Amino acid sequence: PMKTKKFLLATSGATVDGRNIDAKMLREMASSFDPQTYGARLNIEHIRGVSADGPFKAYGDVLELSVEDVEVNFNGQKEIRTGLYGVFDVSPDAKKLNEASQKVYPSIEIEPNFAGKGFAYLMGCALTDSPASIGTDRLTFNRQLPGTILLTAQDCGIDAALLELVPEGPAADAAMQEVKGFFAKLTEKLSGIAPKPEAQPKPAEPDQVDFAKFTSELGETLDKAFTKQAEINSAQITALATKVDALAKSIEDTPDPSFARRPPATGANGGQSQGYTAADIF
Numbered sequence: 001p002m003k004t005k006k007f008l009l010a011t012s013g014a015t016v017d018g019r020n021i022d023a024k025m026l027r028e029m030a031s032s033f034d035p036q037t038y039g040a041r042l043n044i045e046h047i048r049g050v051s052a053d054g055p056f057k058a059y060g061d062v063l064e065l066s067v068e069d070v071e072v073n074f075n076g077q078k079e080i081r082t083g084l085y086g087v088f089d090v091s092p093d094a095k096k097l098n099e100a101s102q103k104v105y106p107s108i109e110i111e112p113n114f115a116g117k118g119f120a121y122l123m124g125c126a127l128t129d130s131p132a133s134i135g136t137d138r139l140t141f142n143r144q145l146p147g148t149i150l151l152t153a154q155d156c157g158i159d160a161a162l163l164e165l166v167p168e169g170p171a172a173d174a175a176m177q178e179v180k181g182f183f184a185k186l187t188e189k190l191s192g193i194a195p196k197p198e199a200q201p202k203p204a205e206p207d208q209v210d211f212a213k214f215t216s217e218l219g220e221t222l223d224k225a226f227t228k229q230a231e232i233n234s235a236q237i238t239a240l241a242t243k244v245d246a247l248a249k250s251i252e253d254t255p256d257p258s259f260a261r262r263p264p265a266t267g268a269n270g271g272q273s274q275g276y277t278a279a280d281i282f
Contacts, residue, residue: 002095003063006085009106009125011070013081023082025110025120030065030084032119042088044103046126059097060090062125084108086125094127103127 012023033040040062049056063086070083086106097103107126114121 002090002092004088004090006064006066006087008070008083009065009086010084010108011072011081012083013079021110022120025112026082026084027067028120029108029110029122030067032114032121033062033065035061035063038114038121038123040109040122040124042090042094043124043126045128046107046109046124048124057093058091059094059127060088062122063087063089065122086122088125097127103129105129 010021010026012021012026014020041058042060042062043058044056047056065087066085068083068085069080072079072081105128107128108122109124109126111121111123113119
């Protein structure tokens with residue numbers, strides 16, 4: 001949660017929807033308000049949801065109230081009214097809505113006769129885009145200065161107020177350091193005196209490359225490599241050809257192992273057949 005400084009919640013007199021806010025009621029709310037007696041929570045458009053995760057959950061609490069006279073401008077005519085100021089403790093979800101420019105105005109919820117005690121009391125405050133009261137401040141978060149809330153008045157002649165969040169924890173410490181750094185730079189700019197920048201070492205110049213020499217040496221290296229490889233390939237091819245020729249000759253000179261000569265013919269008497277001449281046959 002983030003605690004804000006006070007900003008204008010409502011003014012006495014006629015409202016934009018034809019009702020009237022009594023200055024006496026505003027003063028009674030400021031004097032009687034006590035979160036320990038009855039806490040006033042922030043809601044959306046006066047709707048109180050039943051779920052803690054829904055869009056109509058609570059978005060923070062009202063911490064304190066006060067009244068002051070404020071000047072409101074009506075078409076050039078100045079009017080003094082009683083203004084009710086409040087301090088909120090807003091949740092991160094309320095901040096997200098505000099950053100999206102949604103529900104940026106307060107709208108108070110008044111009980112004229114609180115618990116039958118005869119005085120007015122603030123029962124809650126809605127975040128809305130259509131406030132009924134005139135002169136309310138618009139809540140705007142300043143994104144450039146973490147840890148602060150900027151409240152500006154819209155069309156009512158009220159000066160803008162810069163509201164700071166109560167610093168708590170490491171995030172607040174970091175925010176304060178950022179703010180201090182900002183004002184230190186601003187002071188230097190206005191005074192014209194800035195600390196002398198430290199001398200930066202001159203970067204070493206890169207080595208100069210002779211590209212002509214580089215390409216020439218690269219070409220020679222590649223040419224030697226290709227020539228040597230060609231010689232190796234030629235020798236391997238010659239040796240392979242010799243082996244192929246020797247293998248072919250060996251195959252030609254080797255008889256077929258499946259070949260067998262026909263045995264000589266024998267005669268009827270079991271002897272070898274006699275030779276015959278052409279005269280014996282014809």
